[in-house]
Amino acid sequence: MLTVKKVLNNNVIIAQHPSYEEVVLIGKGIGFGKKPGDEVAGDRAEKFFVLRDAEEQEQYINLLNYVDESFIGLMNDFLERIEARLGxxxxxxxHVGLTDHLFFAVKRIQQGMDIKNPFSKETELAYPKEYAIATEIVAWLNGELNVSIPDGEIGFIxxxxxxxxxxxxxxxxxxHTQLVADLIQVIEENLKIPIDRKDINYLRLVRHLHHAIERVRSGNYMEEQEALKKVLQTEYPVCYTLSWKLMKIMQQKLKRPVPDAESVYLTLHLQRLNKSI
Incomplete structure (x- = not known):
C-alpha cells in the first residue's frame, strides 16, 4: 500500500513509495474520492513513474491543467510502446517534455498550421534507431488521433x-544538431558546392560530425595521426584548411578542445565529398 500525497485528477495521483519516495501513479479512477494521507494499492496503477526533480514534478502538475486525461493516457501507451520496442x-x-511537445504539435496540426523541421534529415542520420521508432509511433498516433502528423515532427520526437x-x-x-547544420553550411560556402543530401559521402560526413561532437563532449579523443596529417596537408590543402576552420567552430561552440587528429578524418571526409560533386 502507498500513501496519497496529492490527487492531480481522477486518474493521476502523487503517492509516497517506500523505495522511490514520491511517485506518479496513473490508472483509471485511481484518484477518485482519494485525499492526502489515504492509502492506495500500487497494483491498481496501470503505470507509475518517478519524477525525482521538484521542478519536473511541478511541470507535470501544470501539464495536467491543460492536457486532457485521454491524451495523458495515450501518451502513456505511447511511451510504453517505445520502452517495449527498445527493451x-x-x-x-x-513524460513532461514529450507530452507537452506533442500536445501542442497536434493542436497546431488540427488548426491547419504547418510544422517544419530543417534538421530532420540530419536527425535521422545521427539517431537512426530513435528515428525509426518515432516513424512507427507517428503512424500509430495518426490512427489513434485521426490526424496526419507531418514527417518533420518525426525528427523532433x-x-x-x-x-x-x-x-x-x-x-x-x-x-549539437544545430552545430552540425552550421558546419555543413560552412562547408558548402567554402567549397562552393551544393551538397546532395542523399549522397553517401554526405551521410558519412554528418555521422562523423555527430560522433566527433560526442567525442569532444566526453573527452574521448582519438590517437594522433602526424604522418598522415602531413601527407593530407600537402595533397589536399583546401580540404585540410577547411577541416581546421570547422574544428575551430566546434571548439568555440562546445567550449572544449578539439584534438588535432580530427583534422585527418575531417579532411578525408571533405575530400570524398568534394570529389563526388
Missing part, C-alpha cells in the same frame, strides 16, 4: 527519445 526504461523526464535514452538534456542535443 529499456526511458528517463522519466520524457526522435530527439526526445534520444534525450530520454541517454539522459542528456534536450537543449544540448538540439544545440
Amino acid at each position: 529499456v526504461r526511458l528517463n522519466e523526464h520524457i 526522435a530527439l526526445h527519445i534520444h534525450s530520454a535514452l541517454t539522459n542528456r538534456d534536450l537543449a544540448e542535443i538540439n544545440k
Whole structure:
C-alpha cells in the first residue's frame, strides 16, 4: 500500500513509495474520492513513474491543467510502446517534455498550421534507431488521433527519445544538431558546392560530425595521426584548411578542445565529398 500525497485528477495521483519516495501513479479512477494521507494499492496503477526533480514534478502538475486525461493516457501507451520496442526504461523526464511537445504539435496540426523541421534529415542520420521508432509511433498516433502528423515532427520526437535514452538534456542535443547544420553550411560556402543530401559521402560526413561532437563532449579523443596529417596537408590543402576552420567552430561552440587528429578524418571526409560533386 502507498500513501496519497496529492490527487492531480481522477486518474493521476502523487503517492509516497517506500523505495522511490514520491511517485506518479496513473490508472483509471485511481484518484477518485482519494485525499492526502489515504492509502492506495500500487497494483491498481496501470503505470507509475518517478519524477525525482521538484521542478519536473511541478511541470507535470501544470501539464495536467491543460492536457486532457485521454491524451495523458495515450501518451502513456505511447511511451510504453517505445520502452517495449527498445527493451529499456526511458528517463522519466520524457513524460513532461514529450507530452507537452506533442500536445501542442497536434493542436497546431488540427488548426491547419504547418510544422517544419530543417534538421530532420540530419536527425535521422545521427539517431537512426530513435528515428525509426518515432516513424512507427507517428503512424500509430495518426490512427489513434485521426490526424496526419507531418514527417518533420518525426525528427523532433526522435530527439526526445534520444534525450530520454541517454539522459542528456534536450537543449544540448538540439544545440549539437544545430552545430552540425552550421558546419555543413560552412562547408558548402567554402567549397562552393551544393551538397546532395542523399549522397553517401554526405551521410558519412554528418555521422562523423555527430560522433566527433560526442567525442569532444566526453573527452574521448582519438590517437594522433602526424604522418598522415602531413601527407593530407600537402595533397589536399583546401580540404585540410577547411577541416581546421570547422574544428575551430566546434571548439568555440562546445567550449572544449578539439584534438588535432580530427583534422585527418575531417579532411578525408571533405575530400570524398568534394570529389563526388
